[in-house]
Amino acid sequence: MVDLNDKNDRHQIPQPIRSDGAGGPDYGPRDVMRDLQNPDLLVPPKTDAGLLPNLKFSFSDTHMQLNHGGWSREITVRDLPIATTLAGVNMSLTPGGVRELHWHQQAEWAYMIWGSARITAIDQNGRNFIADVGPGDLWYFPAGLPHSIQGLEGGCEFLLVFDDGHFSDLNTLSISDWFAHTPKEVLSANFGVPQNAFDHIPDKQVYIYQDQVPPSIQSQAVQSPYGAVPLSFSHRLLAQTPLETSGGSVRIVDSSNFPISRTVAAALVEIKPGGMRELHWHPNQDEWQYYLTGQGRMTVFAGNGAARTFDYRAGDVGYVPFAFGHYIQNTGTESLWFLEMFKSDRFEDISLNQWMALTPRELVQRNLHVGSELTDALHKVKSPVVKYPGFTFNPR
Numbered sequence: 001m002v003d004l005n006d007k008n009d010r011h012q013i014p015q016p017i018r019s020d021g022a023g024g025p026d027y028g029p030r031d032v033m034r035d036l037q038n039p040d041l042l043v044p045p046k047t048d049a050g051l052l053p054n055l056k057f058s059f060s061d062t063h064m065q066l067n068h069g070g071w072s073r074e075i076t077v078r079d080l081p082i083a084t085t086l087a088g089v090n091m092s093l094t095p096g097g098v099r100e101l102h103w104h105q106q107a108e109w110a111y112m113i114w115g116s117a118r119i120t121a122i123d124q125n126g127r128n129f130i131a132d133v134g135p136g137d138l139w140y141f142p143a144g145l146p147h148s149i150q151g152l153e154g155g156c157e158f159l160l161v162f163d164d165g166h167f168s169d170l171n172t173l174s175i176s177d178w179f180a181h182t183p184k185e186v187l188s189a190n191f192g193v194p195q196n197a198f199d200h201i202p203d204k205q206v207y208i209y210q211d212q213v214p215p216s217i218q219s220q221a222v223q224s225p226y227g228a229v230p231l232s233f234s235h236r237l238l239a240q241t242p243l244e245t246s247g248g249s250v251r252i253v254d255s256s257n258f259p260i261s262r263t264v265a266a267a268l269v270e271i272k273p274g275g276m277r278e279l280h281w282h283p284n285q286d287e288w289q290y291y292l293t294g295q296g297r298m299t300v301f302a303g304n305g306a307a308r309t310f311d312y313r314a315g316d317v318g319y320v321p322f323a324f325g326h327y328i329q330n331t332g333t334e335s336l337w338f339l340e341m342f343k344s345d346r347f348e349d350i351s352l353n354q355w356m357a358l359t360p361r362e363l364v365q366r367n368l369h370v371g372s373e374l375t376d377a378l379h380k381v382k383s384p385v386v387k388y389p390g391f392t393f394n395p396r
Helices: 032-037 175-180 184-191 352-357 361-368 372-379
Strands: 056-058 065-067 070-075 087-093 098-103 108-122 128-133 137-141 147-162 234-236 243-245 248-253 265-271 275-281 287-293 295-303 306-313 316-320 325-330 336-342 393-395
Touching (some): 087 098, 108 265, 128 137, 325 336, 352 372
Antiparallel strands (some): 056 316, 065 070, 265 336, 275 393, 295 325
16 A cells, blocks of 8 residues: 655656646645546646546446346436446346336347347337347347347346437336336226236335346247337447557447437447547537447647546546547557447548548647648548548557
């Protein structure tokens, strides 16, 4: 342990002092481990200025909802007030653990982090869906459609994203909760069975419960007279061929290749050690991020002299308001993997490099007071090597 009161230990402790001497020592009380994880909050880059709201929150700082069968935790506007467009839930299910039959007023987009699960749903026309999903797979349930999730052998953990920052998973519409608040004579009349058939129904929302690992998907399949849903509710993101560059890779998924996903677009991004997600912005929506592995740093530029830098690691959520410029650097020794998501049917971004490359050279040079060295370099990127302009990576 580092002792803040021991002068011999103080040299091991990061201090809010820039290399030019700005700042001064902080001898505590302080959370040194927190400061070590957030060096760019303790000593912001000189280019940071003005006022920007917090753009980071960690799932490690959220309330954990523990149930027999699994756990969940969420980040909404309650935790990250700037994040009004999307909310996230991190959930784990044990082998056989069930997220009970339920539905939402919001659409649900999901990424399987590890393990496998069985998902079921029906649509408004009585067409049903059942599938097993594994690592890197996605699912999407449109708002109002009922569904369930059950952990298979080994259990699973996944990220759920909802297209409303005010969403809370504990306020969804659950079958057990509805039964508990419906008179038994009404249930009897509705289903045509005696009232005593409901003597043991739960008296409140079950949410997550423990069950047995389900048998094969073939043995559980139920044939609907109306057929299966016309658009698949699941998508194998890792089966997509990534767009590779010198500094990393990306897999983009939106309604163009996952047609049912009409309100959430996303990209799974890898930035290699020493790599950087170039300066860019998104012209259609705010960006909600989830960091999967590694360590990174993001600076967000808001205009009018305002910019702020944050450090991120696995389990953190980042946020970028609509059209704010930003870049992300890998500050660790392993690949930085993260998801970037948007409340939109299409992924869109604009590259600062490409914009400048497709603008008359003289205009760029005189605007920025730069010479031909920069515009010559930009000329090489005016025809990007990937089909999504702007999604390129440059080594630091």
